[in-house]
Amino acid sequence: MFRFLLTVISIIVLSYFIGCTNSQSKGVNQNISNQPNNQKYPELQYVEDFFDFGSIIQGEVVTHTFHFRNIGTDDLIIKDLIPDCGCTLPKIDKKIFKPGEEGFVEVIFDSKGWQGSQYKSVTLRSNSIIREKSVTIKANVVPHD
Numbered sequence: 001m002f003r004f005l006l007t008v009i010s011i012i013v014l015s016y017f018i019g020c021t022n023s024q025s026k027g028v029n030q031n032i033s034n035q036p037n038n039q040k041y042p043e044l045q046y047v048e049d050f051f052d053f054g055s056i057i058q059g060e061v062v063t064h065t066f067h068f069r070n071i072g073t074d075d076l077i078i079k080d081l082i083p084d085c086g087c088t089l090p091k092i093d094k095k096i097f098k099p100g101e102e103g104f105v106e107v108i109f110d111s112k113g114w115q116g117s118q119y120k121s122v123t124l125r126s127n128s129i130i131r132e133k134s135v136t137i138k139a140n141v142v143p144h145d
Helices: 002-034
Strands: 044-046 050-057 061-070 076-083 088-092 102-110 116-126 132-142
Touching: 044 132, 050 061, 061 132, 076 088, 088 116, 102 116, 102 132
Parallel strands: 050 132
Antiparallel strands: 044 061, 061 102, 076 116, 088 102, 116 132
């Protein structure tokens, strides 16, 4: 009798674990198969995201152009350009870029009132997979004689 009960309990426990395993793996497979394979998305990729001007004289205005590309499969829309300082002015050639299309953002830094090592960033806010991506410039501002 004891052996019979042990066998029945073993079968019930075993079938429970097999049933749970199958239902969990079915759920995983269903989630994978429900994901669309042809989803479109834009993706901003910089050619470079950092530039060092080296030493510049205080009061000098310097400019660098950062190039980027939409490596995604949908239109990239630049929603905003956000400088981290009033001394930095960003300019962009346009706001919408087709897949594979290249663009640029120009960063103008006015060193008036600044001295020493300066790092200034501009953030591009877009509809890309990563919503905000920044570029950074560096300058060592030295006083003029």
